[in-house]
Structures are given as structure tokens and as C-alpha cells.
Amino acid sequence: MAVAISASQRKFERVNEIIQKHNGKKSALIAILQEIQEEYRYLPEEILTYVATAMDLSPATVFGVATFYAQFSLEPKGKYIIKVCDGTACHVRGSGPLYKSIRKKVGLQDGKFTTEDMNFTVETVSCLGACGLAPVVTINEKVYGQMTPEGIEIIIEKLMGKEDNQ
């Protein structure tokens, strides 16, 4: 009798591929988690547990690594990830007000980092190394230098318009 592949098995298929690509080596755990996060946009809890079992590690080891590094997120992120650089140069050139105005523009409540429609995640990030253009904001991979609250609002409005049209 043919066994139907369940949705959850299919879900782990890609994870298996990633682990196998790195030969399941423990030293590749960070790289494996990075690739999984690229695939799922965050690290779902059940996948972390699965990784631990598949790599013969304790769940504590895997969760320990996943929670240590700022790059990993255990919560889903928005379609557009807006990162406001808070390096020193950006800080002295006004990254604080910039961050506030972006949060306000996308309508984030206190304590939240992702909008309810899952379109925007707003976070600060340590120095992006583009200090000459402070303050710097990145949206997904694109870098915007010498940003002003006014300028970033126009960019966000465009993105919002794009989403509304879809």
C-alpha cells in the first residue's frame, strides 16, 4: 500500500537536504540554521527540534545557538525587513528619530517589531559599515544612505502602495 507523504514530512525534506549538504557536521550548525532561516524566513520551533534529532544534538544545544546570535529569529518576520543601522556614526547623525518615524509610518504598536499584515519588520542593527553615509537604512538587501525621516517615509509609502495593488 502506498503511503502518502504527509505535509510535515515534506516540510522537513528541505531541512534534510540542507543538513546533508553540510554532512550533518556539528561545526556547520550555524550555517545550517542560516540556510533554514533563508528558506523559512525564521526558525520555527518544530524545525529546530527536528534539526537537533537529525544531527544527534540535544535540543538545548540547537536552541542555545539559535537564541545566541542576533541574526536568528524564532518569530516570523515581515515581507520587508527594514533595518535601521545604530552604529556610532548613524547614532550621532540621528538614527534614533529615524527609527521612531519608521515605526510610526508602518503603524507598529509598542513592543511589536512586525506589522500585523506581516508586511513590515522594523529593527535596529549593529553597524553596517556604511558609516560614511550615516544614517543608513536597509530594506531587505537594498542600502539607503543619508536617510531622513521624510525620505524613508516616501520609500515606505511606495512599498505600501505596491502591496495594496496586489
Add this chain to the structure above:
Amino acid sequence: MANKEILICTGTGCLSSGAEDIEARLVELLKQHDLEKEYPVKEVIKKTGCLGPCSLGPTMIIMPEKTFYGRLQVSDVEIIVEEHLMKGEVVSSLLTEDSHHHPIEDYTQIDFMKGQMRIALRNTGLLDPNSINDYIAKDGYKALHKVLTEMSQEQVIEEIKTSQLRGRGGAGFPTGLKWEFTRKAVGDQKYVVCNADEGDPGAFMDRSILEGDPHSIIEAMTIAGYSVGAGQGYVYVRAEYPLAVKNLSLAIEDARLAGYLGEDIFNTGFKFDLEIRVGAGAFVCGEETALIASIEGERGQPRPKPPFPANSGLWGKPTLINNVETYANIVPIILQGSSWFNSIGTETSKGTKVFAIAGDVNQTGLIEVPMGTTLREIIFDIAGGIPGGREFKAAQTGGPSGGTIPPEYLDLPIDYESLKKIGAIVGSGGLIVMDDRSCMVDVARYFLDFTQDESCGKCIPCRIGTKRMLEILERITIGEGQSGDIDRLISLGNTIKETSLCGLGQTAPNPVLSTLQFFRDEYETHINEKNCPARHCKALVGSYTIDPEKCVGCGLCAKKCPVEAIKGEKKQPYKINSDKCTVCGVCVTTCPVDAIS
């Protein structure tokens, strides 16, 4: 080969200023004007790494005449093609002016470049990082050949020792000694690691070197591998630097194909290979033992020293760890000799140092100067001074591990020892310039907030101590400072320095102790008078007001205000609604006539 080259800077800075649009327009115009024969796009246009003068971006250099065009707009490209390329006439309106408003054509002669001496940055901005042939054309892999065919391991190490090169990542440990320790360590397997986890906010020289001249690091690491007896190397790069990872990966592949990495390099039987490990966002991983833990796939927490990595590093094996900029000095030392290198610099600090200059200066970017150059030369001669004729208040060096330098030390020759004496450090080379609007208590709070957040939590002094320091600094900046707070900060700071496990904790109090040393009165004003002299700390400033005498009614402030707290009529004095004002300071920086305080 065409003798002309058009270099377009595509470092992260220039990319965000629109370098790609400039390039696309250039390609389009060369086609339109039928110039492709004379200027075959693939050979002539070189997308280079970062040249340095970020605030002049996007930039273009036309070789061989070295003409430098900066702050380009897409519409400027047409003029350059029609005048410069077709008629051979320099477009003087697009040249950069020096401090006397004379247009300067040669890129090496613009103010920003003139005072520099580029060793580590010798190639960045001048070659295509994705072309191994470009690197070879600039004597690339010659040093590796020399080392493998003419020099013994001891001779290479002796050369590095004699050069007196010291680690450029911050601590300034003699590089040659590190190599010697690793070479002498007993072990069947050894490793070479490049620390490219450039986490200091405000420093970006490692990014620029990896993005703009990746082969120089591959070559230097291979030389290091030969010298210490290692067959495998790792480059640990920050995740925040995707372009550096991309360019380095490609360079490693090309080097393998060309036989500069892998088995039997130059038919000498020596084998060496490199792998990239991408960090995942943890400042503490810049500390060498934490970096090792991270490469091993663990939480990036530091380990006690000794044993030092030279004896017991990656997987317990002898490991040589150097910073990117340190490696970038190796090839020139091998090719030009240690006596050339140690003739540059000061008594104790030889060679040059790359600084990332940013903050309140006219020209921001990357510069490389001989050790012993003064802050005044860097800030005023090279970087063009403070914008808007404001006053220089302080320079912050060494990021969260460093200190703040007040105006009275502007003429101090900078080297490892001189800065240490005044409570600052060269560090990795971040140099943030601040004018009179920066509050020193807030700067200290900013850095403590950073180190507190990045503390890995392994040792108590750093985990809890930095938290207590941050709490004190926070209450001072919101007007709740108590008498005795300054003494508490000093006592906590000294304890944390003495008792923390790794460099992060041992240096975390520096920004506080250093600002206390030079700007103690500013702390006192915050605590005793509940006032922020720099008008920066929001809780103490109350609300901003516009001086009706000075206001020209341009309306810029109202336009920029994120909370619409400013109202007024054009050409009449504007007013700030103090109930709405969040004291963010945008209007203060916007006002062209300095009417808001």
C-alpha cells in the same frame, strides 16, 4: 588592450549613492555614441571596491590620467562621455575642489587622498575585485611565489618580526611573535584564521578590503599558512557584510582554479585551502576565543586564556588568528622588505593605520595614514573639518572599547601608546568626530547600551556590571542622576575592567571612564543642575524653541518634523508646539540659520 580604464567605485557606500545607475548610463552612452570599439565595455569599465571618500560618492576615475569625478548624478555621465572621452577635455565643473576652491583633477591630489599613505588599501578602489587577473597585474601572488620558492618558514617569520607589524584589530600585539608561537606549538594539524568579524560600530576597513581586494587576504593567509605549518584556513566574516562574502567567495574559487590555493601550490608540494564562515550577528565573536567557538558551531562565548589560540585554538589545535587589516600588510612587507615597512611610523608603532572617519566631518570615508599622524591632520586636512563651521568637541576612537579624545589632544601624534596614555585606544580604527551638539554622557550611554546588549553573559562582572553602569547612565540622562553616581561609575568601571573574562568586558567601561576623565563637568551638570549642556538629552531639554529673531521663515524645519509639531507661515517666524514635540532634534540639524535650540 585599450589603454583607458574607467573605474567606478561599487563599494557599499557608493552603491547606495547610485553607482549602478552611473555605470548603466555609461554603458548606454558608449553604445549610443558608437564608442564601443575604442572603449570595449568589458575591458574599460571596472567596477572597483571602495576607494575611500564615501561622501564624494558615487565616484569615477578615468585612467591613465587619474581624473577624479565625484558626487556624480546620472545626468553628468553624458557630459563626461562627450567632453572627456570624445574630446579629451576634462570636465572641470565636475571636479572636486580643494580647500582653496581650486578644482583638482588627479585623484591622488584631492584633499581627502593627498595626506594618505596606502599600504593596506593599496588596491582598493583601483582594481576589479572579481578579476584575479587585475590582482595579478598589480604584482598579485608574487609574494606567495617568493615565499614558497625562496624563503624558509623561519625567514618569513623573521621578516614579519623585523617589520614590527602589530595586530590591527585593536590590541596591537606583535604579529611576528604570534606567527612564531603558532609555528613553535606542537600539533599535527594547525589552522590559520582571519578575523573579519568587524563588529566595532564605526569601523569598516575590513569590509572594504574584503570587498575591494579579496585576493590580498587570500595571498597573505596562504603565506601565513606556510609559515606556521597550517594546511587549512578560515575567514570568519560578519553576516552584515554580504558583498564582502560574495567577493571573497568568488576570489577563493578563482584562486583555486589558478592554483594559488589547493594542492601543490607553485609545484612546491605546499597545500593550503580556505573556507568562509559567516557570522550570525554577535559582537563578542570578534574576541578570538569566542570566534573559535563560533567556527566550531557553538554559542560564541569566550574561553579563558591561557591556553592561547597559538597553542590550543580551533578544535584544540594551534591556531593563528589575525585581523583583515593585519593580513593586508603582509604582501607589501614581503615584497618591499621589513626595513622599508619599519621606516614608516613612530618609535613603537610601525607602518600605517586605516581609519574609518565618520560623524560630524565634511568628508567621511576610509583613510590610511602613517602612524604618528595627528588628529588635526586627519580631521581638518584630510576630512575637511567640521560642517557648518561648528566647533570640534571630541573624537571617539576604538568604538565600544575605546575612549573619547578632547580638543586639547588634537596635535597628539596617534599611535598605540600615545592613545593608551590618554585613556583611548587605536582599536580597530573607527574614528567618530563629534561637534558641540553631541552630549558626552549620551555617547557613553550609547556605548554601554551596546556592550550591555552584546555581553554574552558568561562572566558576572560583564553581564551584571555593565547593566548596573547602564542603569546609572540612563538615569543621569533623564535627569534622575544622584550624587555619588560618578564615583559609583568609576568604581564599577574599574572592577569590571579588572575582573571580566574577555576583552569585551575588560574594555567595556572605557567609553565611560574616558568621558569622565575629560568631560566630568558635563556629567555634573546633568546630575546637579538637571541640564544637558549640549541640548541633546531629551528629558532635560524639555522642548525646543525657535528664536524669532533668527528664524528666516524658510519652513524647512516644519517640513522635516516627523510629528508635525512645527507650524508657521513662510517668511514669518515658525513656532514649535511643545505638547507635540518629541525633542528628536531633526529640526535643530535641519535649520540653516541655527535658530532652534
